[in-house]
Amino acid sequence: MSYPEKIRSNVWFLLPIFFGVIGGIIAFFILRKDDPRKAKNCLYLGIAFMVFGIILNLFIGAAIPDLDSGFNVNI
Numbered sequence: 001m002s003y004p005e006k007i008r009s010n011v012w013f014l015l016p017i018f019f020g021v022i023g024g025i026i027a028f029f030i031l032r033k034d035d036p037r038k039a040k041n042c043l044y045l046g047i048a049f050m051v052f053g054i055i056l057n058l059f060i061g062a063a064i065p066d067l068d069s070g071f072n073v074n075i
Contacts (some may be wrong), residue, residue, distance in 0.1 A: 006034040016046035020053065 008031055016024035024046020031039035 005036070008035040008038055012038060012042055013045060016042050016049060019046075021046040021050040024049075 012027050012031060015027045019026070024043040027042035027046075028039045031042065
């Protein structure tokens with residue numbers, strides 16, 4: 001069954017920007033019937049932000065080698 005394509009607002013791109021891949025999935029399922037192209041782009045944007053966040057965390061974690069879980073506290 002083919003649904004007529006409606007043009008949806010670009011505000012939907014804020015959902016994956018603020019909530020990452022979860023926001024992309026939510027936007028995808030809401031927009032998939034009305035605007036499938038925008039739905040896929042929201043999903044891709046959420047995935048891209050997730051990958052960027054993982055890479056950023058790896059670089060930050062590698063830059064702090066002396067981070068111990070003990071915090072030099074004697075009890």
